[in-house]
Amino acid sequence: MEIVILEDAAEIGRVGADAFTDLLGRRPQAVLGLATGSSPLSVYDELVRRHEQGGVSFAQARAFTLDEYVGLPKDHPERYRNVIDRDFVDRVDFAPDAVRGPDGSAEDIPAACEEYEAAIAEAGGVDLQILGIGTDGHIAFNEPGSSLASRTRIKTLTRQTRIDNARFFGDDVDAVPTHCLTQGLATIMAARHVMLVATGSGKAEAVHHMAEGAVSAMWPATILQHHPHVTVLLDPAAAGRLQ
Ligand code: F6R
Numbered sequence: 001m002e003i004v005i006l007e008d009a010a011e012i013g014r015v016g017a018d019a020f021t022d023l024l025g026r027r028p029q030a031v032l033g034l035a036t037g038s039s040p041l042s043v044y045d046e047l048v049r050r051h052e053q054g055g056v057s058f059a060q061a062r063a064f065t066l067d068e069y070v071g072l073p074k075d076h077p078e079r080y081r082n083v084i085d086r087d088f089v090d091r092v093d094f095a096p097d098a099v100r101g102p103d104g105s106a107e108d109i110p111a112a113c114e115e116y117e118a119a120i121a122e123a124g125g126v127d128l129q130i131l132g133i134g135t136d137g138h139i140a141f142n143e144p145g146s147s148l149a150s151r152t153r154i155k156t157l158t159r160q161t162r163i164d165n166a167r168f169f170g171d172d173v174d175a176v177p178t179h180c181l182t183q184g185l186a187t188i189m190a191a192r193h194v195m196l197v198a199t200g201s202g203k204a205e206a207v208h209h210m211a212e213g214a215v216s217a218m219w220p221a222t223i224l225q226h227h228p229h230v231t232v233l234l235d236p237a238a239a240g241r242l243q
Helices: 009-026 041-052 080-087 109-122 159-168 185-189 201-212 220-226
Strands: 002-005 031-034 062-065 067-069 128-131 153-156 179-182 193-198 230-234
Touching: 009 041, 009 128, 009 193, 009 230, 062 080, 062 109, 067 080, 109 153, 109 179, 185 220, 193 201, 193 220, 201 220, 201 230
Parallel strands: 002 230, 031 062, 031 128, 128 193, 193 230
Antiparallel strands: 067 179, 153 179
16 A cells, blocks of 8 residues: 655645546546545546646546445435536546446346446456545445445445535435445455545544554455555545554
8 A cells, every 4th residue: 555645635636637647648448436525526626627738538438436325316416426427527528428327226226236346347347446535434335344345235324424424415414315325345446556535634543544454344444455556645634643
């Protein structure tokens, strides 16, 4: 695990965007793994800026998102598919249908999860996966107690994650869905390069466990210690509990 402590979110954006730009320069048809949430925004903003200047194109790339709430209507602004479109996908030049996410409104949830895994495999697997981390150490929505061998499936969100995400639902924790579909830890571990971004002191404990704690389902991000190519981009506050 390579840990890089950078000055601020803007620098994280530049270093993170370099990884995407280099990959797409070498392999324009690369398969990207996209996370929603605040952590990757500086990377996405920098990629949009470079795209607008002609420095990077996503026209031949494909992408898979990590997770989706269950039960939000298709046009709900906080549905993760709408969030990632707004934050990133619609601001660059992905081809139509090049970006997929788990279907949180599927009638047959287990079949939708299986199909999602098959689609990732059919695309040849993810070349570069960007991740955030939850304050409880979750990655995607693999909450504490998630199987380290898990694949895409339905999960119950913890109270803590619903509280953390209430800011997107008018500060009303009861408006945050109780369930999600999420790539599993084994799905994420199959990506060839994982880049995790964390900023702020609220993430410091989770970052400490991820990098220095014992590998345990109670801190799901610790599984990344077993991945051969992980880059962790931190600001000084998120690095504050590293030894
Ligand atoms: C989002 C996701 C989550 C977030 C995590 C951190 O697709 O998979 O694991 O990365 O909850 O969220 P932020 O970045 O908003 O602090």
